[in-house]
Amino acid sequence: MKAWPALISGVLFGLGLTLSGMSDPAKVLGFLNITGAWMPDLIFVMGGAVLVTLLVTPLVTAREAPLLASTFSLPGKQLLDRRLVGGAVLFGIGWGLSGYCPGPALVSLLCGYESTVVFCVAMFAGMALEGPINRLFASS
């Protein structure tokens, strides 16, 4: 599989996150603070992004194959399960504590802030812990 198209995609994503204000944790927390001094900006970020994907995804997936790979690699799972909801609960709490989710945290690494480095190291540690924690619960 070719890899270079991912570079273009990454640049667009980095531009989108930073231009839109999504990489600013204060704006994210302001957006989530609906009972206080609510900052609605990020509605337009999510709205703009989802509008594009809602309209374009069906056109793309109607193709037999992507342009530069042999098949589409899309999630196959359809059913809801406890892992999906439990994971989203933990993620939502983590997101609300700092205002960082993975993309904004990674793109902010270049700002040179101690907090974004700490966040990213902790995030990868959390990802690495998922396997062992999952096995612990599966065996009990």
Add this chain to the structure above:
Amino acid sequence: MNAYLIPLTGGVLLGLSAMWLLLSLGRVAGISGIAWGSLAGPERAWRWLFLVGLLGGGLLTHNVIGQPVPAESVAPLWLIAASGLLVGLGTRMGGGCTSGHGVCGLGRRSPRSLVATLTFMTLGVITVFIMQSVMGGAV
């Protein structure tokens, strides 16, 4: 109006990024999955290129377009670390984050992504409410 035009433009760029990755490589632009896969998965090359591009896009915004860098979070580092741990654990367990479930999954009309997105948005709102109201916005 301009205040909403810039976020909207940024959002459209996020959508176009996701659509280009799907059209060219057939992949989902989910950042948590790409980040973890860059270290742990097979086919790491495209993931690394995506992440390099991601940082490059940030550089373009702040160093070429000249938009100021956002201020550093005021939260204490222990809270940032706890937040990162929960985000890492939760996104792996739930199979995605704001981008994979929120941007890409909703576009695919995936019921799993809709449930995940509503769940993490709700928990984000509740968490901020508790931090602001109960803890007095001290952190």
